[in-house]
Amino acid sequence: MSDTASAPQPLIPVPRGPVPKAPLRQRKMVELKIDGKSVSVPEGSTILDAARKLGIDTPTLCFLESLAPVNVCRVCVVELEGSRTLVPACSRKVEPGMSVQTDSERVRLSRRIVLEFLASSVNVSTAPAFPEYLKRYDAHPERFGLSAATVAQPVKVDNDLYVRDYSKCILCYKCVEACGVEAQNTFAIAVAGRGFSAHISTEYDVPLPDSACVYCGNCIGVCPTGALMFKSEYDMRQAGTWDESRQTHTDTICPYCGVGCNLTLDAQDGKIVRVMSPVGNAVTHGSLCIKGRFGYQFVEIQPAQKEK
Amino acid sequence: MELPPPLEAKFNDLLGRYPVKRSALIPMMLYAQDQFGSLGDEILEEIAKRLDLNMIQVTETLAYYSMLRRKPAGRYHIQVCTNISCMLRGGNELYQHVQRRLGIGNKEVSPTGTFSLEEVECMGACTGAPALQVNYDFHENLTPEKVDILLEQLQDGKKPKPEPVTSGSQHDRLPAEVPVISRRFGIANSHKIDVYLQTEGYQALEKALKQMTPDQIVDEVKKSNLRGRGGAGFPTGMKWSFVPKDTNKPKYILANCDESEPGTCKDRPLMEMDPHQLIEGMVIAGKAVGAHVGYAYIRGEYRYIIDIMDAAISEAYAKGYLGKNILGSGFDFDLVTHTGAGAYECGEESALMESLEGKRGYPRIRPPFPAVVGLYGCPTVINNAESLSTIPAIIRQGGEWYANLGTPKNGGTRLYSISGHVNRPGIYELPLGFPLRRLIEEVAGGIAGGKKLKAVIPGGSSCPLLSADEIDIPMDYDSVAKAGSMLGSGGTVIMDEDTCMVDMARRIMHFYAHESCGWCIPCREGTAWLRKMLDRFHEGGGREEDIPLIDELSKNMLGRTFCPLGDAAALPTISIVKKWRNEFEEHLQGKCSHRPAEVIAAAL
Ligand SMILES: Cc1cc2nc3c(=O)[nH]c(=O)nc-3n(C[C@H](O)[C@H](O)[C@H](O)COP(=O)(O)O)c2cc1C
Ligand code: SF4
Ligand code: SF4
Numbered sequence: 032m033s034d035t036a037s038a039p040q041p042l043i044p045v046p047r048g049p050v051p052k053a054p055l056r057q058r059k060m061v062e063l064k065i066d067g068k069s070v071s072v073p074e075g076s077t078i079l080d081a082a083r084k085l086g087i088d089t090p091t092l093c094f095l096e097s098l099a100p101v102n103v104c105r106v107c108v109v110e111l112e113g114s115r116t117l118v119p120a121c122s123r124k125v126e127p128g129m130s131v132q133t134d135s136e137r138v139r140l141s142r143r144i145v146l147e148f149l150a151s152s153v154n155v156s157t158a159p160a161f162p163e164y165l166k167r168y169d170a171h172p173e174r175f176g177l178s179a180a181t182v183a184q185p186v187k188v189d190n191d192l193y194v195r196d197y198s199k200c201i202l203c204y205k206c207v208e209a210c211g212v213e214a215q216n217t218f219a220i221a222v223a224g225r226g227f228s229a230h231i232s233t234e235y236d237v238p239l240p241d242s243a244c245v246y247c248g249n250c251i252g253v254c255p256t257g258a259l260m261f262k263s264e265y266d267m268r269q270a271g272t273w274d275e276s277r278q279t280h281t282d283t284i285c286p287y288c289g290v291g292c293n294l295t296l297d298a299q300d301g302k303i304v305r306v307m308s309p310v311g312n313a314v315t316h317g318s319l320c321i322k323g324r325f326g327y328q329f330v331e332i333q334p335a336q337k338e339k
Numbered sequence: 340m341e342l343p344p345p346l347e348a349k350f351n352d353l354l355g356r357y358p359v360k361r362s363a364l365i366p367m368m369l370y371a372q373d374q375f376g377s378l379g380d381e382i383l384e385e386i387a388k389r390l391d392l393n394m395i396q397v398t399e400t401l402a403y404y405s406m407l408r409r410k411p412a413g414r415y416h417i418q419v420c421t422n423i424s425c426m427l428r429g430g431n432e433l434y435q436h437v438q439r440r441l442g443i444g445n446k447e448v449s450p451t452g453t454f455s456l457e458e459v460e461c462m463g464a465c466t467g468a469p470a471l472q473v474n475y476d477f478h479e480n481l482t483p484e485k486v487d488i489l490l491e492q493l494q495d496g497k498k499p500k501p502e503p504v505t506s507g508s509q510h511d512r513l514p515a516e517v518p519v520i521s522r523r524f525g526i527a528n529s530h531k532i533d534v535y536l537q538t539e540g541y542q543a544l545e546k547a548l549k550q551m552t553p554d555q556i557v558d559e560v561k562k563s564n565l566r567g568r569g570g571a572g573f574p575t576g577m578k579w580s581f582v583p584k585d586t587n588k589p590k591y592i593l594a595n596c597d598e599s600e601p602g603t604c605k606d607r608p609l610m611e612m613d614p615h616q617l618i619e620g621m622v623i624a625g626k627a628v629g630a631h632v633g634y635a636y637i638r639g640e641y642r643y644i645i646d647i648m649d650a651a652i653s654e655a656y657a658k659g660y661l662g663k664n665i666l667g668s669g670f671d672f673d674l675v676t677h678t679g680a681g682a683y684e685c686g687e688e689s690a691l692m693e694s695l696e697g698k699r700g701y702p703r704i705r706p707p708f709p710a711v712v713g714l715y716g717c718p719t720v721i722n723n724a725e726s727l728s729t730i731p732a733i734i735r736q737g738g739e740w741y742a743n744l745g746t747p748k749n750g751g752t753r754l755y756s757i758s759g760h761v762n763r764p765g766i767y768e769l770p771l772g773f774p775l776r777r778l779i780e781e782v783a784g785g786i787a788g789g790k791k792l793k794a795v796i797p798g799g800s801s802c803p804l805l806s807a808d809e810i811d812i813p814m815d816y817d818s819v820a821k822a823g824s825m826l827g828s829g830g831t832v833i834m835d836e837d838t839c840m841v842d843m844a845r846r847i848m849h850f851y852a853h854e855s856c857g858w859c860i861p862c863r864e865g866t867a868w869l870r871k872m873l874d875r876f877h878e879g880g881g882r883e884e885d886i887p888l889i890d891e892l893s894k895n896m897l898g899r900t901f902c903p904l905g906d907a908a909a910l911p912t913i914s915i916v917k918k919w920r921n922e923f924e925e926h927l928q929g930k931c932s933h934r935p936a937e938v939i940a941a942a943l
C-alpha cells in the first residue's frame with residue numbers, strides 16, 4: 032500500500048505523554064528512473080507510489096489504497112523500457128533500474144482512448160476526476176461517431192438511504208470489493224453479465240431491500256463516479272440545491288460504539304448531507320456501518336449544536 | 340429439495356471430484372439445467388445450500404456463462420453457428436432459413452415449446468461447416484434442405500442421428516500426412532481401452548513410471564522440441580521444469596480442452612477417437628512434475644465427448660492405469676473431467692482456473708505464473724489437449740525421434756483443422772514446417788469452385804490474416820511469426836476471392852465482443868465500439884475517418900488489456916485494415932466484393 036497517502040488530520044484528543052513507536056522494519060530501497068528523474072522507494076512499492084513520491088500526478092480510476100488492485104481501467108498505464116506492452120502503474124511493482132515514462136505520446140494516447148471509451152458510454156457528470164482528465168489528455172469522446180452504445184438506464188431508487196445510478200458506472204469493481212472479501216463481507220452485490228453487458232447487480236437483480244445489503248454504505252465511499260450516492264445528495268442534486276461551495280467538512284468520531292470510527296461530516300447550510308470516512312484512516316480504512324454512515328439524523332433532532 | 344435420483348447421484352459424483360466445494364458449482368448448474376430445462380430459484384438455492392455459498396456467488400457465476408439460463412429453452416434447442424468457418428460456407432443463410440422456418444428469432448422459443456433458436460459462436464465443427472447443434476447433438480455439412488428434414492424429424496418425435504465423428508477427421512491418408520497422434524483415427528472402437536492396448540497404448544506410461552525419473556521425462560520432452568498446441572507455442576518441457584520441486588503443496592495437471600478458438604476443431608477428434616492417449620499423457624505429466632491429480636476442462640458444448648472421456652477414465656481405473664499404485668510403481672494419479680458452460684475466455688489458462696474453482700471466468704494477474712501459483716493457489720501445469728496427447732509418443736519413441744519429424748526448434752507434427760473455401764475441409768496431421776501453399780493446394784484440395792485464394796487465417800481467428808501472396812512460408816512457429824502472423828491453434832481458415840473482408844472483420848469482432856469477459860475497460864469498451872463501427876461500415880454507413888479510427892482503436896487495445904483476448908481481437912482487425920483497406924474504401928462508395936451493389940445501395 033502507498034506510503035505517501037496523506038494522513039487525515041484527526042480531531043481525536045491525543046493522549047498526553049510520549050507515544051511508544053513501533054520499531055521501524057528495515058525495508059530495502061529500490062532505485063528507479065521516472066521521466067528521467069531518479070527516485071528511490073521501499074521494495075514492494077508500485078510505480079504509482081514512486082511517481083507520487085516525485086510529485087507526478089498519474090491518473091487512476093479503479094485504484095484505491097485500501098483495496099487490492101483490480102487492474103482494469105488501464106488509465107494509469109506507463110511506458111516501461113524493455114516492455115513490449117504498457118504497464119499499469121497502480122499494480123506493477125518497482126524493480127531496481129527500471130526506466131519509466133509517464134507522459135510519452137504512447138501513454139497519452141492510450142489514456143486518452145480509455146477516457147474517450149468511458150466518457151462515450153458512461154455518464155461521467157458526477158465523477159470528480161473526469162473533467163480534468165479529459166482536458167489533460169485532450170479526449171474527445173464524440174469522435175467515434177454517433178450512436179454510441181451506452182449503459183444508460185433509469186436510476187435505482189429503492190430505499191431511503193442511497194441510490195444506484197448504473198448509467199454512471201465505469202465498472203471499477205470497488206463497490207464489489209468493498210462489499211465482499213475486502214471489507215464488509217456481506218456479498219450483497221456482484222458483477223452479472225459479460226463483456227459490454229457486464230454490470231453490477233444484486234442477486235437476481237432484486238431491489239436492495241430484498242438483497243443481503245446491510246446499508247453500511249461502504250460501496251458509496253469507494254465509488255469514483257457518483258453512481259452510488261446518498262439519497263440526501265441525490266435529492267438535492269435533483270432539486271438543484273446541491274452546492275459544494277456552501278459545504279463544510281467536519282472530522283469527528285462516531286458516537287455509537289466503542290470502535291471509534293472516524294467520520295467526515297459533509298454539511299450544507301449547517302445540515303448534514305453526507306457522511307464519509309477517510310480511506311487512509313487507520314481505524315476504518317474508509318469503512319463504516321449503517322449507524323455511523325446513515326444514523327446522523329439525531330444531530331439535527333438535538334437542541335442546536337452549532338458547528339464551528 | 341428432493342432431486343430426481345440420477346441428478347442426486349450426479350451431484351454426489353461432482354461433489355467428490357474437488358477439494359473445494361465451490362468447484363462443483365458450474366457443472367451442477369449445467370446438469371440441473373439439463374434436468375429441469377432452466378435454472379429456477381428453488382434449484383439454485385438447493386445448490387447454494389449444498390455448496391455452502393451465498394446466493395450472490397451463485398447468481399454472479401450463472402450470469403457469466405452463455406449456456407446457463409434462467410428461462411426455459413425449447414425441448415429442442417437449435418444452436419446455429421455463424422462464426423467464420425460456418426459463415427464462409429453459408430452459416431448466415433442457414434441461420435436465416437431456420438429462423439423463417441421456425442418463425443422465431445434469436446433466443447426465442449416456439450409457441451408450443453418444441454423449438455428454441457440461438458445464433459452461437461464457433462462450436463468446434465468448422466470442418467463440417469455449416470453446422471448446428473440440437474441440444475448437445477452435432478449436425479454438420481448442412482444445407483437448408485437437410486435442415487428441413489432434420490426439423491421435421493424432430494417435430495415428429497424422431498431422433499435424428501447426430502454426426503458420428505467430427506467431419507473430415509476420417510479420410511484416406513494423404514502422402515503428406517505423418518500420423519502420430521491421429522494414427523488411431525478411423526480404427527473401429529479406437530476410444531476403447533482394448534483397442535488402445537492393442538496399438539501400443541499405455542506402453543509409454545509403463546516406461547515412464549518404471550524406467551524413468553521425473554527429470555528424465557522432462558528432459559525427453561525438452562528434447563522433443565514440442566511447443567504448446569493451444570496457441571502461444573511455449574516449449575512444453577520448459578513449462579514443466581518451472582514447477583517447484585520443494586513444495587509441500589499439492590500440484591495439478593490441467594488439460595485445456597476448452598477448444599473455442601474460431602476455426603479450430605482438432606482437440607475434439609483427439610478426445611473422441613483417442614481419449615486414452617490424452618489420459619496417458621496426463622499421467623506421465625503428473626509423474627514428471629510430481630502431481631497426483633488431473634482435471635480435463637472440456638467445453639460444455641462437447642457433452643458427448645465428456646461422456647466418452649468419463650467412460651475412458653473408468654476403463655483406465657478398472658485396468659489400473661489410474662488410481663493408486665499405478666502398474667505397481669507406487670505412483671498415484673487421479674483424473675476427472677470438468678465441464679465448462681459456454682465461455683471462450685475460459686480457455687485462457689488463468690480464467691480456466693478461476694472457472695474450475697467455480698467462479699466467473701476472469702483472468703488472473705501474472706506474475707505469479709500457474710507453474711507456481713495455479714489452481715487452488717497450488718503449482719499447476721496447464722497444457723492444451725493436443726500437447727498432452729503427444730506425450731505418449733514422445734516417451735515411447737524418444738524426444739529426438741519426435742523432434743526430427745519437424746524442423747529445428749519446432750518439433751514433431753500437429754493437427755490442422757482446415758476449413759473455409761477449400762475442396763477438402765478436414766483434420767490433417769502434418770509435420771511442423773510444412774509449406775502453407777501445399778497445405779492449401781495439395782492437402783485441402785485447393786480452393787473450391789476453381790476460384791482464386793484471397794486470404795488465410797493460419798491458426799484460429801486471433802491470428803493476423805495472410806494475403807494470397809504471403810503463403811509461401813513453412814508452417815512453423817517462427818516462420819509464421821516472421822510473416823507477421825501466428826501458427827496459433829492450428830485452425831486454418833481459407834477464404835476465396837469473393838469473400839468480403841469488411842464482413843470478415845465485422846464477424847471476427849462480433850465474436851470477441853461477445854466473448855470479452857468485461858473485466859478490463861479497453862477490451863470491454865474497445866470490442867463493443869469496434870463491433871459497432873464495423874457493423875456500421877459493413878451496412879454502408881461508414882465514414883471516411885472511421886478507417887484510421889478502427890486502426891487506431893485496435894492498435895490501442897494491443898498490449899494494453901488485462902489478458903491476451905484484447906490482442907486477439909485487435910490483431911486480425913489491424914491486418915485486415917492494412918491489407919484490404921481498398922475494400923473499406925469501396926464500401927464507402929457502396930461496393931462490396933460479395934454483395935450486389937443494389938443491396939448496399941438500399942442500405943445507404
Ligand atoms: C482468450 C484465450 C483463449 C484461449 N483458449 C484456449 C483454448 O481453447 N484451448 C487451449 O488449449 N488454449 C487456449 N488458450 C491458450 C491458453 O491460455 C494456454 O496458453 C494453453 O492452454 C497452454 O497450453 P500449451 O502450452 O500446451 O499450448 C487461450 C488463450 C487466450 C488468451
Ligand atoms: S451498503 Fe454495504 S452491504 Fe450494502 S451493497 Fe453497499 S457495501 Fe454492500
Ligand atoms: S458502482 Fe461505482 S464503485 Fe461500483 S463498479 Fe460502478 S463505478 Fe465502481
Ligand code: SF4
Binds near residue numbers: 854903905
Ligand atoms: S482483455 Fe480484459 S475484458 Fe478482455 S477478456 Fe481479457 S480481461 Fe476480459
Ligand code: FES
Binds near residue numbers: 091104119
Ligand atoms: S488505476 Fe491502474 S488499472 Fe485502473
Ligand code: FES
Binds near residue numbers: 421425
Ligand atoms: S463450428 Fe462454425 S466456425 Fe467453428
